[in-house]
Amino acid sequence: MSSKYNQMLDYTRNHFIKLARENRFPENGKISHDKDMCLVCHPELIEGNVPLFFFDLILDCIAERRPKIDEDLLTAIKEELTMQELDDDIDLEKLKQNDPEAFQKWRMWAWSAVNTAFEMLSLHSASTPYLQLEDTFSENEIEAKLKQLFEKQRSNTAK
Numbered sequence: 385m386s387s388k389y390n391q392m393l394d395y396t397r398n399h400f401i402k403l404a405r406e407n408r409f410p411e412n413g414k415i416s417h418d419k420d421m422c423l424v425c426h427p428e429l430i431e432g433n434v435p436l437f438f439f440d441l442i443l444d445c446i447a448e449r450r451p452k453i454d455e456d457l458l459t460a461i462k463e464e465l466t467m468q469e470l471d472d473d474i475d476l477e478k479l480k481q482n483d484p485e486a487f488q489k490w491r492m493w494a495w496s497a498v499n500t501a502f503e504m505l506s507l508h509s510a511s512t513p514y515l516q517l518e519d520t521f522s523e524n525e526i527e528a529k530l531k532q533l534f535e536k537q538r539s540n541t542a543k
């Protein structure tokens with residue numbers, strides 16, 4: 385990897401994480417930035433697996449926006465379950481303890497959050513691809529990545 389490439393990686397990651405922190409990810413395509421340094425504007429320069437690059441970037445952004453298992457996250461999960469007309473009964477303590485039923489409900493939220501972020505990201509520039517989890521990645525890849533996000537949130541959560 386060239387140092388220029390590493391600089392682009394850092395620039396891209398920092399830019400999108402900042403947008404996530406400020407809750408401006410939905411309008412990411414409209415925010416002025418250094419397009420020459422942005423790998424989302426220039427996916428042709430991404431070294432390695434391009435869809436995985438975007439998946440990892442999105443997971444970092446979601447982890448920034450929803451860093452831990454708290455009332456805010458619970459509200460987001462309930463909203464998602466309600467939208468899908470599913471039972472929105474989920475208990476914070478059970479989720480913290482990795483209860484399988486609570487985790488399944490978390491997973492519904494996470495899946496939808498990732499796909500929504502993919503949609504938002506696809507509007508970033510004309511060259512940014514449109515990806516969706518179920519069309520792009522294997523079950524194993526998805527499960528492993530979602531589990532990583534969950535464990536990150538759990539480890540940030542006060543016991």
Ligand SMILES: [Zn+2]
Binds near residue numbers: 417419424426509
């Ligand atoms: Zn860009």
